[in-house]
Each structure stands twice: as C-alpha cells, then as structure tokens.
Amino acid sequence: MNKLSQIFKVKDLRNKILSILGILVVFRLMASIPVPGINVEKVKDFFSGDQFFSMLNVFSGSGMSNFSIVMLGVGPYITASIIMQLMTMVFPQVEKWYREEGEAGRQKFNQITRVLTVPISILQGFAMISYLKTAQVIDNLNWFETGLIVITVCAGTIFLMWLGEIITEKGVGNGVSLLIFAGIVAGLPNFIKQQIISWDESKLITYLAFIAAVIGIIYLIIYVTEGQRNIPVSYAKRMRGSKMMGGSNTYLPLRVNMAGVIPIIFAMSVMFFPQAVSLLLSKMGNETLQKIGIELEAFFNNTLYYGIFYFMLVIGFTFFYTRITFQPKNIAENLQKNGGYIPGVRPGKTTEHYLTRIVNRITLFGAIFLGLIAVLPYVMQFATDNRSMAIGGTSLLIVISVVIETIKQIEGQLVMRSYERIE
Numbered sequence: 243m244n245k246l247s248q249i250f251k252v253k254d255l256r257n258k259i260l261s262i263l264g265i266l267v268v269f270r271l272m273a274s275i276p277v278p279g280i281n282v283e284k285v286k287d288f289f290s291g292d293q294f295f296s297m298l299n300v301f302s303g304s305g306m307s308n309f310s311i312v313m314l315g316v317g318p319y320i321t322a323s324i325i326m327q328l329m330t331m332v333f334p335q336v337e338k339w340y341r342e343e344g345e346a347g348r349q350k351f352n353q354i355t356r357v358l359t360v361p362i363s364i365l366q367g368f369a370m371i372s373y374l375k376t377a378q379v380i381d382n383l384n385w386f387e388t389g390l391i392v393i394t395v396c397a398g399t400i401f402l403m404w405l406g407e408i409i410t411e412k413g414v415g416n417g418v419s420l421l422i423f424a425g426i427v428a429g430l431p432n433f434i435k436q437q438i439i440s441w442d443e444s445k446l447i448t449y450l451a452f453i454a455a456v457i458g459i460i461y462l463i464i465y466v467t468e469g470q471r472n473i474p475v476s477y478a479k480r481m482r483g484s485k486m487m488g489g490s491n492t493y494l495p496l497r498v499n500m501a502g503v504i505p506i507i508f509a510m511s512v513m514f515f516p517q518a519v520s521l522l523l524s525k526m527g528n529e530t531l532q533k534i535g536i537e538l539e540a541f542f543n544n545t546l547y548y549g550i551f552y553f554m555l556v557i558g559f560t561f562f563y564t565r566i567t568f569q570p571k572n573i574a575e576n577l578q579k580n581g582g583y584i585p586g587v588r589p590g591k592t593t594e595h596y597l598t599r600i601v602n603r604i605t606l607f608g609a610i611f612l613g614l615i616a617v618l619p620y621v622m623q624f625a626t627d628n629r630s631m632a633i634g635g636t637s638l639l640i641v642i643s644v645v646i647e648t649i650k651q652i653e654g655q656l657v658m659r660s661y662e663r664i665e
Contacts, residue, residue, distance in 0.1 A: 255655055258412045265405050266424045272312045272398065273425070277391050280309045280380055288379045306370075309380075312398035313370070315425065316418050318363035319403045320507060322355045325362075327566055356403065363399040367392040413655065415648035423644040426637045456638075459618070463642045466611050469498040471604055473597070478581045494584075496601060499608040500568055502643065505559035506616050506636050512555055516542065549620045553613040560609035561602075570597035615639050 276282050289307040306313045330337040339347035371388055374380045383391070406417030472493035516538060523535025542548050574594040576582075583589050587596045616636060 252656070255414075255652070258414050259652075262409050262412055262414060262420065265409055266420065269312070269402065269405060269421055269424055270428055272401075273310050273428070274308060275311050276309050277311060277313070277394055279383070279387060279391075282307075282309055285309050285374070285379055288374070310398070311394050312402055314363055314366055314395050314399045316399065316402050316406060316421055318366055318399050319355070319359045319406070319418065321362050321366075322358040324504065324508070325358060326351060326355050331566060359399065359403060360396065363396040364392055367395040414651055415644065419640070419644045419647070423641055426641055459638060460642065463615070463639055464646070466498055466608070467639075467643055467646065470495045471498075471600065472496075473600065474585055475577065475582050476585055478583070494573070496568075496604055497608075498604055499611065500601075500605070501560050501563040501608070501612070503612075503636060503640050504563050505556050505609070505612055506639075508559040508563070509552060509555035509616065513542075513548075513552060545620050549617045553617050556613040556616045557609040560612050561605055564601065564605045564608075568601060570594045570601065573597055612639075 286307045306315075326336070336351070339351045368388070371380070371383070371391060375382065402421060403418075406421050409415065409417030409420055411417075472495055474491065475494050476491050520535045520538035520542065523531045523538065571594050574590060574597060577584075577593060578589040584593055584596065587593050615638075618636075
C-alpha cells in the first residue's frame with residue numbers, strides 16, 4: 243500500500259500510468275468494433291466450439307470472435323520480431339545491427355520489423371478469411387470485399403503496434419505484452435459469468451479443487467518465472483595507469499525460463515498449419531485428398547494425440563529459441579576479453595562448453611514446464627469434464643509475467659526518483 247500511494251504522489255509516474263490505462267481502453271473499444279458485412283454470431287459459435295481457435299481468440303482479446311478491426315491483434319508484429327531474431331543467425335549484418343551497433347543498430351532492426359509486419363498481417367488476414375470461408379463460417383465474399391477486410395485488419399494491427407510502442411516509451415511495462423495482457427484479462431468477466439450460469443451445488447468439491455489448482459499453478463508459474471541459477475564470475479586484477487582495476491566477484495544469472503512464452507506462440511503457429519491443410523483437403527474434389535484430409539483432421543481432433551504433439555513442439559521450440567537468445571560462445575568471449583572467468587573453469591572453449599551444458603540442463607526443466615503449461619487446458623478439461631473450467635495455463639503465464647515485469651519497472655522508476663531527491 244505504501245508503494246501504491248507513492249505511485250500516485252509522483253505526478254510524472256501517475257500521468258504515465260493513467261495514459262497507459264487510456265490506451266488500453268482504446269484497444270478494448272477497437273476490439274468490439276466488427277468488420278462490416280460479417281455474421282458475428284456465426285463466427286463466435288465457431289470460435290467457442292474449437293479449442294485451438296478459442297486460445298487464439300483469448301490472445302486477441304475476443305477480437306477474432308467479434309471479427310473486429312483488430313482481430314489479428316499484435317500477432318503479426320510478434321511473428322515479424324521472431325523472424326528478425328532468426329535472421330540474426332543467418333545474416334551477419336542483421337546480427338551486427340542487433341548486438342553491436344548500439345541504439346542506431348537497434349533502430350534499423352526495429353524499423354525493418356515494423357515494415358515486415360505489414361505483409362505478414364496481410365497474409366494472416368487473407369489466410370484467416372480463406373479458412374473461415376472453407377469452414378463455411380462466413381459467406382462467400384467477392385475480391386473487393388475480401389481485399390477491403392484484409393486492408394482494414396492490417397491497418398488495425400499497425401495501429402496496435404503504434405499503441406504498443408507508445409506504451410513502451412512510457413517506461414512502465416512492455417507495450418505489446420500489456421496489450422496481450424489486456425486482451426486476456428478482458429475475458430475474465432465472461433468466464434465468471436459462465437461459471438455462475440452453470441453453477442451446480444453437487445459439484446462443489448470440483449469447484450473447490452479447481453480454485454485450489456488455479457492458486458497452485460499461479461504459485462508454480464511465479465516460482466519458475468523468477469527461478470534462476472547464478473554462475474559465479476571473478477575478474478582478475480589489472481593495472482590501468484596508477485590504479486588497480488578489477489578483482490571483483492559477481493555472478494551470471496541463468497533463468498530457468500529464458501524463452502518466456504515465445505515457444506508456445508511458435509507451437510501454436512505450427513499447429514494452425516496442419517489444421518488448415520486438413521480442412522482444405524477435406525473439401526477437395528479428389529477422393530484421395532479428401533481421405534487424407536479427413537484422417538489428418540481426425541488425428542488433430544483426438545485430444546491425446548493433439549496434446550502430445552503440441553507438448554513436443556513446445557519443448558523443441560524452447561531449446562531452439564533459447565539457443566538464439568543465449569549464446570555461450572559470445573558470453574565466453576566477452577568474459578575472456580574483460581578478464582573474467584568462472585572459478586574452476588578455464589577461459590575460452592572450456593567456458594563455452596561449461597555454459598552450454600548448464601544451459602541445456604536448465605532449459606530441459608524450463609521446456610517441460612512450458613509444455614505442461616501449454617497442454618494444461620486439455621488436462622483440466624479431462625479432469626473436470628467441464629470445458630468452461632479448463633485453465634488457460636498460457637494465459638496465466640502471460641498475465642503473471644507481465645504483472646511481475648511491470649511491477650519491477652515501476653519500482654525501478656520509484657527508486658530512480660528517490661535517488662534524484664537525495665541528490
């Protein structure tokens with residue numbers, strides 16, 4: 243309560259927080275404005291009946307089920323960011339912008355990401371409309387109507403990207419993360435309403451077990467999210483002029499979940515592709531293609547097979563993304579250049595191998611954790627026999643991660659202002 247009162251006492255910080263809340267309200271209003279010419283009720287029924295698309299709908303803040311002007315959310319921007327990070331592994335110049343050229347290089351990197359968001363949002367918008375047409379969720383649209391909708395949702399994504407950057411510039415949380423957070427939290431009242439409507443006194447124990455499970459999962463997510471292994475690092479003493487430099491001891495923090503929620507988003511994108519292909523094949527005139535489509539659709543409709551495949555994808559992408567974001571070779575080289583070393587480990591290649599081994603062990607635990615979080619809705623649905631009571635583990639992970647990060651940034655600003663007053 244003391245920190246909360248401090249926030250509203252600092253005028254600059256208070257204004258920033260109120261501005262961000264205003265931006266989130268604008269986002270929620272846009273998510274409720276549907277694209278003209280679409281039967282929204284039919285789209286809502288489709289999304290409520292499909293587990294995968296229900297999850298996508300949560301990330302868009304119900305923008306997809308409303309077929310709103312921001313139905314794609316910030317998904318294309320996230321995809322563009324992921325592609326650009328992958329390109330750092332392929333193109334040395336892109337890696338140089340991202341890691342070596344400082345603020346100017348980051349601006350180039352971010353500008354290309356913004357430009358790449360446009361074609362990705364156009365492709366995703368067109369693919370979504372084509373998929374819903376094939377599934378007979380929306381009526382056949384002519385090319386002009388389709389193009390108009392695609393341009394509209396593309397513009398909505400670009401507008402959200404701009405809003406996200408404004409929030410990030412405020413220095414109170416990450417803009418894109420807060421927009422996703424707002425979309426997830428917006429679905430909470432509807433969830434509570436569904437539970438009240440479907441209340442059954444005979445299932446009181448089930449409800450209590452569900453609440454206990456939610457509390458336990460929240461605690462586990464916080465514990466793992468904040469978990470890290472500290473690798474001790476020492477710096478040798480060196481003479482610079484007449485002064486003795488170095489000789490300090492510090493540590494290298496290795497987080498259990500370095501990849502965050504990105505592997506789950508990767509896996510969701512991959513899972514969408516075979517589902518779309520199965521639907522398209524099942525509508526083909528060729529009997530063989532129809533049979534392949536039906537078999538593929540049956541495979542993904544099997545909750546057990548779907549869950550196992552999804553779980554394995556998340557684990558694979560966790561290792562993949564961790565390898566991109568944390569490079570033991572660069573860490574070992576930087577330590578050696580600055581006179582640092584890990585006690586008991588020789589500098590250079592030996593340090594690189596040591597860090598690789600430690601990171602792989604930690605990532606294995608983090609990957610299994612993310613995989614379990616990803617398939618949690620299916621596990622809870624099976625355990626409670628109630629689809630509406632399925633816990634969105636991914637949603638909880640995002641909400642908790644965003645809250646923790648935002649609180650840390652607010653505390654950092656309060657500490658900075660306290661130092662300014664002392665000076």
